[in-house]
Amino acid sequence: MLNLxxxxxxxxxxxxPISWLMKLALERPKLISLAAGFTDNASLPVGASxxxxxxxxxxxxxxxxxxxxxxxxxxxxxxxxxxxxxEHLDGVPRKTYSAENLLITHGSQxxxxxxxxxxCDTGDIVLVEDPTYFVYLSILQSHGIxxxxxxxxxxxxxxxxxxxVLEKLKSEGNLARVKMLYLVSYFQNPSGVTTSSxxxxxxxxxxxxxxxxxxxPIYLLEDAAYRELQFSGASVPSALITAEARKxxxxxxxxxxxxxxxxxxxxxxxxxxxxxxxxxxxxxHDFGTSHLLQQLVRAALTSGKYEAHLPALRERYKHKAxxxxxxxxxxxxxxxxxxxxxxxxxxxARLPGSVQTGPxxxxxxxxxxxxVLYVPGELCYAPDRTRRAPQNEMRLSFGSASEEKIxxxxxxxxxxxxxxxxxxxx
Amino acid sequence: MLNLxxxxxxxxxxxxPISWLMKLALERPKLISLAAGFTDNASLPVGASxxxxxxxxxxxxxxxxxxxxxxxxxxxxxxxxxxxxxEHLDGVPRKTYSAENLLITHGSQxxxxxxxxxxCDTGDIVLVEDPTYFVYLSILQSHGIxxxxxxxxxxxxxxxxxxxVLEKLKSEGNLARVKMLYLVSYFQNPSGVTTSSxxxxxxxxxxxxxxxxxxxPIYLLEDAAYRELQFSGASVPSALITAEARKxxxxxxxxxxxxxxxxxxxxxxxxxxxxxxxxxxxxxHDFGTSHLLQQLVRAALTSGKYEAHLPALRERYKHKAxxxxxxxxxxxxxxxxxxxxxxxxxxxARLPGSVQTGPxxxxxxxxxxxxVLYVPGELCYAPDRTRRAPQNEMRLSFGSASEEKIxxxxxxxxxxxxxxxxxxxx
Numbered sequence: 001m002l003n004l005x006x007x008x009x010x011x012x013x014x015x016x017p018i019s020w021l022m023k024l025a026l027e028r029p030k031l032i033s034l035a036a037g038f039t040d041n042a043s044l045p046v047g048a049s050x051x052x053x054x055x056x057x058x059x060x061x062x063x064x065x066x067x068x069x070x071x072x073x074x075x076x077x078x079x080x081x082x083x084x085x086x087e088h089l090d091g092v093p094r095k096t097y098s099a100e101n102l103l104i105t106h107g108s109q110x111x112x113x114x115x116x117x118x119x120c121d122t123g124d125i126v127l128v129e130d131p132t133y134f135v136y137l138s139i140l141q142s143h144g145i146x147x148x149x150x151x152x153x154x155x156x157x158x159x160x161x162x163x164x165v166l167e168k169l170k171s172e173g174n175l176a177r178v179k180m181l182y183l184v185s186y187f188q189n190p191s192g193v194t195t196s197s198x199x200x201x202x203x204x205x206x207x208x209x210x211x212x213x214x215x216x217p218i219y220l221l222e223d224a225a226y227r228e229l230q231f232s233g234a235s236v237p238s239a240l241i242t243a244e245a246r247k248x249x250x251x252x253x254x255x256x257x258x259x260x261x262x263x264x265x266x267x268x269x270x271x272x273x274x275x276x277x278x279x280x281x282x283x284x285h286d287f288g289t290s291h292l293l294q295q296l297v298r299a300a301l302t303s304g305k306y307e308a309h310l311p312a313l314r315e316r317y318k319h320k321a322x323x324x325x326x327x328x329x330x331x332x333x334x335x336x337x338x339x340x341x342x343x344x345x346x347x348x349a350r351l352p353g354s355v356q357t358g359p360x361x362x363x364x365x366x367x368x369x370x371x372v373l374y375v376p377g378e379l380c381y382a383p384d385r386t387r388r389a390p391q392n393e394m395r396l397s398f399g400s401a402s403e404e405k406i407x408x409x410x411x412x413x414x415x416x417x418x419x420x421x422x423x424x425x426x
Numbered sequence: 427m428l429n430l431x432x433x434x435x436x437x438x439x440x441x442x443p444i445s446w447l448m449k450l451a452l453e454r455p456k457l458i459s460l461a462a463g464f465t466d467n468a469s470l471p472v473g474a475s476x477x478x479x480x481x482x483x484x485x486x487x488x489x490x491x492x493x494x495x496x497x498x499x500x501x502x503x504x505x506x507x508x509x510x511x512x513e514h515l516d517g518v519p520r521k522t523y524s525a526e527n528l529l530i531t532h533g534s535q536x537x538x539x540x541x542x543x544x545x546c547d548t549g550d551i552v553l554v555e556d557p558t559y560f561v562y563l564s565i566l567q568s569h570g571i572x573x574x575x576x577x578x579x580x581x582x583x584x585x586x587x588x589x590x591v592l593e594k595l596k597s598e599g600n601l602a603r604v605k606m607l608y609l610v611s612y613f614q615n616p617s618g619v620t621t622s623s624x625x626x627x628x629x630x631x632x633x634x635x636x637x638x639x640x641x642x643p644i645y646l647l648e649d650a651a652y653r654e655l656q657f658s659g660a661s662v663p664s665a666l667i668t669a670e671a672r673k674x675x676x677x678x679x680x681x682x683x684x685x686x687x688x689x690x691x692x693x694x695x696x697x698x699x700x701x702x703x704x705x706x707x708x709x710x711h712d713f714g715t716s717h718l719l720q721q722l723v724r725a726a727l728t729s730g731k732y733e734a735h736l737p738a739l740r741e742r743y744k745h746k747a748x749x750x751x752x753x754x755x756x757x758x759x760x761x762x763x764x765x766x767x768x769x770x771x772x773x774x775a776r777l778p779g780s781v782q783t784g785p786x787x788x789x790x791x792x793x794x795x796x797x798v799l800y801v802p803g804e805l806c807y808a809p810d811r812t813r814r815a816p817q818n819e820m821r822l823s824f825g826s827a828s829e830e831k832i833x834x835x836x837x838x839x840x841x842x843x844x845x846x847x848x849x850x851x852x
Contacts, residue, residue, distance in 0.1 A: 005605050005642030010544035010703040019498065019709060044493040049718075050483035057476035067470040067686035072445065106532050106690075110712045118436035139710045179431050216431030260493035262717035264532075277436040283445060284565045285711075286536045290719055291688035292475075 008122070013142040017134055017379040025373060032409035035373040037189065037345060038400035039261050043316045048305040049260065049296065055303075056295050066295035072283040074104025074267070075291065078298040082267050085301070086253070089227070090237045097240065101270050103279055104289045108225055108254035108266030113139055114285070115221060115250055115268065118277045119179045120145045126221075127165065127181040129157055130389065131348075131380030133189045133223065136182060140382075146177070147382030149389065154339065156195035157183070159202055166210045168386075175210055180219040180250070186236070187226040187344025190380045190395035194342065200239040204248060219271070221250045228258035228310060230343035231318035240269060247271050255297045258313065259306060265289060265297045317345065320398040320406060327407050328396075331414025333421045345399035348377070351392040355420045358391055366416040372409045434548070439568040443560055443805040451799060458835035461799040463615065463771060464826035465687050469742045474731040475686065475722065481729075482721050492721035498709040500530025500693070501717065504724040508693050511727070512679070515653070516663045523666065527696050529705055530715045534651055534680035534692030539565055540711070541647060541676055541694065544703045545605045546571045553591065553607040555583055556815065557774075557806030559615045559649065562608060566808075572603070573808030575815065580765070582621035583609070585628055592636045594812075601636055606645040606676070612653040612662070613770025616806045616821035620768065626665040630674055645697070647676045654684035654736060656769035657744035666695060673697050681723045684739065685732060691715060691723045743771065746824040746832060753833050754822075757840025759847045771825035774803070777818040781846045784817055792842040798835045 018037070025033045057063045073079070079099040087096055105111040120126065122144035128137070130149035140147045148169070151161040162181075169175050181203060185195045200222070207218040222239045239249045246269075254266035270278055282288070300306040321341040328338060328347065337350035357363055357376045364376060377393025396413075398406055444463070451459045483489045499505070505525040513522055531537040546552065548570035554563070556575035566573045574595070577587040588607075595601050607629060611621045626648070633644040648665045665675040672695075680692035696704055708714070726732040747767040754764060754773065763776035783789055783802045790802060803819025822839075824832055 003642040004699050005545060005640075005645070006700075006703055007543060007545055007547045007550075009547075010707065013703060013706045013710070015702075015706060016709055022497075038495055041490050041494060044490050046483055046486065046489040046493065049493060050480065050489070053479045053483065054476065057472055057479065060472065063472040063476070064467050064470050065688075067472065067475060067688040068467060069464055069687045071448075106712045106716065109710075113711050117433060119431060119433055121433045121435075124433075135710070135713075142707065142710055214431075216429040219431070260718070261495045262491075262493040262721075264712060264716040273430050274432075276441075277432055277439060280439045280441060280445075281436065281568065283442055284439070284535075284561070284568055285539050286532045286690060287561075290532070290690040290716060292686070292722075293716055293719065295688075296718075 008144065009142055012144055014138070016138045021373060021375065024368070028371060031371045031373055032401060032405045032412070033373045034396045034401055034406070034409045034413070035375045036400050037397060039257060039345070040316055040320070040399060043313050044260050045305070045309045048300065048309060052296055052299040052303065052305060056299055062295065066292045068291060070288050070291040070294060072288040073279050074102070074289055075294045075298060078104060078294050081298060081301045086238070086269070089235045090241050092241055097269065101272065101275055103268050103270065103282060104294060105266045105268060105282065106286065106289050107256050107264040108223065108252040108268070109135065110285070111252045111266055111268035112136060112221070112223065114278050114281050116140065116143060116145070118274065118281055119219065123177060124179050125169065125174065125177045126179060127162070128382050129183060129188070130382070130387070131190050131377060131393070132182065132382065133184050134379050136223070137382055147384055149382045149384045149387055152191065152193070154193065156193050156199055157203065159199070159206060162203065163206055166206065170210060170213050175214045176216070178210070178214055178218055180221050181207060182221045182223065184223045184225070185239070186224050187229060187342065187346070189226065189344065190346050190375065190377070191348040192339060192341050192344055192346050194236055197237045197241070201245065204239065204245055207248065217248055219248050219250050221252065223252045225252065225254050225257055226344040227253065229314065229317055229345065231314050231321070250274065258310060259297065259300060263293050263296060265293050317398070320403060321347070323403050324396065324398040324406050324410060327410035328414070331411045333418050335421050336417065341398070345397050347396045347398065349394050349396060350390070351394070351417060352421050353392055354422055355417060356391045357394045363416055363420055366419070367413055370412040370416060372412040374413060434570065435568055438570055440564070442564045447799060447801065450794070454797060457797045457799055458827060458831045458838070459799045460822045460827055460832070460835045461801045462826050463823060465683060465771070466742055466746070466825060469739050470686050471731070471735045474726065474735060478722055478725040478729065478731060482725055488721065492718045494717060496714050496717040496720060498714040499705050500528070500715055501720045501724060504530060504720050507724060507727045508679070512664070512695070515661045516667050518667055523695065527698065527701055529694050529696065529708060530720060531692045531694060531708065532712065532715050533682050533690040534649065534678040534694070535561065536711070537678045537692055537694035538562060538647070538649065540704050540707050542566065542569060542571070544700065544707055545645065549603060550605050551595065551600065551603045552605060553588070554808050555609060555614070556808070556813070557616055557803060557819070558608065558808065559610050560805050562649070563808055573810055575808045575810045575813055578617065578619070580619065582619050582625055583629065585625070585632060588629065589632050592632065596636060596639050601640045602642070604636070604640055604644055606647050607633060608647045608649065610649045610651070611664070612650050613655060613768065613772070615652065615770065616772050616801065616803070617774040618765060618767050618770055618772050620662055623663045623667070627671065630665065630671055633674065643674055645674050645676050647678065649678045651678065651680050651683055652770040653679065655740065655743055655771065657740055657747070676700065684736060685723065685726060689719050689722060691719050743824070746829060747773070749829050750822065750824040750832050750836060753836035754840070757837045759844050761847050762843065767824070771823050773822045773824070775820050775822060776816070777820070777843060778847050779818050780848055781843060782817045783820045789842055789846055793839055796838040796842065798838040800839060
């Protein structure tokens with residue numbers, strides 16, 4: 001029987017690029033992967049987790065609570081701790097944010113999924129950065145949601161282009177389909193760019209101006225997954241900081257990346273009007289996030305072990321980012337554009353226009369032959385035919401590879417790029 | 427702005443009955459809840475979990491793997507262990523089932539959600555038992571999927587009615603919309619009934635006969651959530667036992683209920699053709715189930731602690747079920763129909779037809795006034811206008827309440843039922 005009876009969602013859902021790259025890596029054990037978004041194995045909080053879990057399970061009342069169901073929205077104390085942390089990072093007074101608006105999820109990825117389900121029907125439109133986080137593009141594609149790419153500069157989204165994209169959608173009569181702008185605001189995956197607080201507020205103003213014609217709010221979905229992986233200095237405030245903004249901003253955060261990715265605990269902050277719908281759908285997904293994982297994160301926060309873990313983690317990523325930067329300076333031709341990382345896990349490289357980086361390109365194949373893998377930049381662009389996406393970029397991750405492999409991997413990629421880059425440009 | 431820009435899914439998603447009941451319970455701390463599907467607090471494997479997590483985190487390689495991302499489908503060793511267990515329970519030779527077809531999920535609830543997303547579009551039809559698991563009805567309603575209730579006897583689904591429902595759908599030209607039959611096969615939530623192996627295979631044959639007219643497979647989604655909570659004896663085989671059946675049967679199992687509900691690890695076995703679609707959508711949900719939780723369950727299985735925990739857990743539920751049965755015999759009028767539990771967490775009571783049990787009924791209000799809560803039976807029936815659902819049933823759970831509270835709760839309900847039951851019938 002050829003017709004499997006699949007839903008339209010299942011038929012639309014393609015194999016994510018990430019799984020294809022991971023499969024390549026698994027098939028070639030010698031391969032140096034600068035593609036994976038995995039975090040650094042050596043800095044995982046093994047000792048801290050062991051102590052915290054021992055303490056949790058030694059106290060009968062807490063032990064039983066952690067092995068029992070919790071509530072759909074999540075443990076109230078963890079929600080309060082998360083809010084206090086968020087307020088601190090945002091530099092706003094305590095109790096500015098409300099625990100009622102916070103939902104604990106199985107990683108922030110689940111929160112992104114829930115929000116998208118609750119706001120978008122098939123045929124709706126989500127604005128995304130050019131480039132953006134490719135797994136989010138998979139969620140959109142799976143739901144038959146159209147992604148419109150908005151031009152991105154070295155300081156983030158180009159506001160003039162955002163406005164002109166919205167004007168164009170308005171003139172086409174498509175504004176009612178526009179539900180939100182998806183923004184990866186800190187050390188963006190893949191570009192490494194952090195969006196300033198002013199720019200985020202300016203985006204909100206622009207979105208707001210088009211709401212009347214849209215007939216409904218146009219939300220800003222701020223994905224702050226890499227926020228805590230800042231190498232030094234204070235955090236840029238999130239878009240949540242004003243009461244007006246909190247009516248439109250949906251904020252996704254996570255404990256997985258800064259603590260341990262095997263502990264899938266993320267969270268989201270929602271405008272009042274979306275709390276109930278998103279929580280209800282979360283209930284249908286799984287009744288709530290594993291209580292044991294929630295208790296572990298809660299204990300990490302209250303014990304101070306979470307805070308104590310961060311400086312070492314940041315120092316480690318900073319060190320690996322510097323190793324990658326030094327290797328790029330040494331081995332990449334000068335015609336390659338790139339910025340040093342100030343946080344996160346990635347460096348984004350813009351090759352000369354003639355050097356294609358895609359999965360079928362000469363460069364990608366040559367790199368694979370040399371046992372080194374990067375993420376082709378074009379995978380990070382929405383399939384939006386209204387603009388041409390660059391074909392000459394790559395995402396390089398210093399997250400999981402060892403220092404030696406970062407050096408060797410960049411050397412190998414640099415060698416292949418140098419062969420293909422136009423000589424005059426070097 | 428009145429239009430919130432919600433998706434149709436969000437607009438359809440109502441507050442689940444379970445959360446309303448849970449809220450009632452929270453608001454009245456003295457309330458005896460025989461409604462909650464929570465598991466028994468006293469039998470949670472606190473000591474075993476402490477030891478297993480200590481060992482996992484003491485071994486650097488395993489520790490790091492458990493705190494890092496895993497694969498979307500789940501840890502291969504846990505999948506193999508799960509299959510061996512499933513083969514053992516089903517009494518089939520080793521290696522009858524394939525790990526490629528098994529997916530680890532955040533509880534079996536997530537698996538039910540994924541399967542439903544992958545098979546059903548809005549407007550499709552899923553056949554369900556009358557009564558059935560009410561949270562699954564919420565998933566269907568949220569997706570705009572129509573549920574058709576099929577009459578249920580004391581030994582499970584009435585096969586003649588199943589056939590006539592399908593005939594009716596065929597004559598209406600609606601068979602193409604029918605994607606699956608959802609069956610809670612062991613100690614059913616809410617009725618406690620276990621469906622025999624023969625009946626399951628007979629259902630598959632009936633479904634198969636209608637496939638040609640449907641134009642696609644009609645799957646059997648077997649939800650075996652309570653399978654391991656059998657008080658004694660060998661397990662009835664699942665519907666997976668023949669190679670032919672495995673082309674149509676989707677099997678959902680869980681470690682949460684038999685081990686610890688705070689450890690959200692469930693799993694699903696899929697026909698070959700559905701493995702890729704469901705795994706892809708799982709990737710969009712969360713990239714895979716928390717690796718730490720998976721390692722905990724894996725260690726519980728390999729160490730023998732899981733097997734060692736089961737007899738005590740079963741003994742405990744058996745004991746509590748007997749206490750409830752004794753209390754019902756003592757306090758309920760003889761006009762109430764019910765069966766003693768052989769496993770699971772529930773006893774289903776059928777009151778005289780004149781005694782309504784719904785949320786607005788005199789009985790429900792009287793019970794609430796006496797500080798005791800049950801699940802009104804009508805919540806377990808699909809909103810299917812093609813048949814009339816009974817209004818006089820209730821689900822009573824012996825899962826989480828203490829022995830004393832079970833006795834007292836049943837006494838209070840029995841008192842109110844006795845007041846309302848027709849005297850002649852007693």
